Amino acid sequence: MEVNFRKIDIDQYDEDALLYNELYDTDPRDPAQALDDTKQNAAAVRGSLARNDYVGALTLVLENAPYGPNVEEAKNLNLQTLVTILNSTKGTDIPGIVKALSADAQDTLMKYLYKGMALPGWGDVSGSVLLGWHEKLTEVAGTGCIVRAMTDRKLV
Template sequence: MSFRKIDIDAYDEDVLLESELYEPDPRDPAQALSDAKQKQVVVRSALAKGDIPGALDIALDSAPYGPNVEEAKNLTLQTVVSILNSTKSSEISNVVKALSQDAQDTLMKYIYKGMGMPGWGDVSGSVLLGWHEKLTEIAGTGCIVRVMTDRRTV
């Protein structure tokens, strides 16, 4: 029965490691956190001016991904969620249309991350589902497929 405790992957040369699937975030954890904090300040300023597309674009630009940057990921999620919560449902389509395809894909990652949180965190399910519906209408199902197959998780 001791053979069942052997890690056979250790002997396989063709094992694909998580680190081989994508380039890691080039920033160190402290730099990623600092960038996230700076973005949060700029986003709040943009929201105060009523510039929701600009605020969302700033928050989604160069989002932290990969291991060791959990604090920056969580802060960026909070920033994105604050934008989603402060947007009227009638404005969502225009905001999504103003985003680039990469930004739309990153937004979808954050929507899914928000849905995956226990109790949905600080955001109501109806807000996330409303954004998901509009984003899927505009970006298409390809957006969902790209997010599901991308290993760079936010």
């Protein structure tokens, strides 16, 4: 019997091995509740965009963003809602909007920008929009925002 030793999971024999789900707390909401909350936020965002309240719309999307492995549908809907906000914002308004966000919201926005850039073909948003937001966010929040977004295990 031949066994390919490169395919053996040696961590199964180590009692002290750190599992992926032990690196961070998962979203405390169940997937259905997270999806309902995200749908309600999406409706509230449409209302905020109608009033040209971009800071309020971004705050709704970023403050209670779903994270973790079990809420994929809610995460995708939240990303689509964020892309709608990014596309409807004028480039001259971006620095003021970013300055009005809290530090945690800025970090979450950076995570979403990188998630949007990781989509094949950039999804529903053009690269210039994402890169413009990235540039303005980095100017306001500094490079520490990039480091925190890349090292945080709470994936959006």
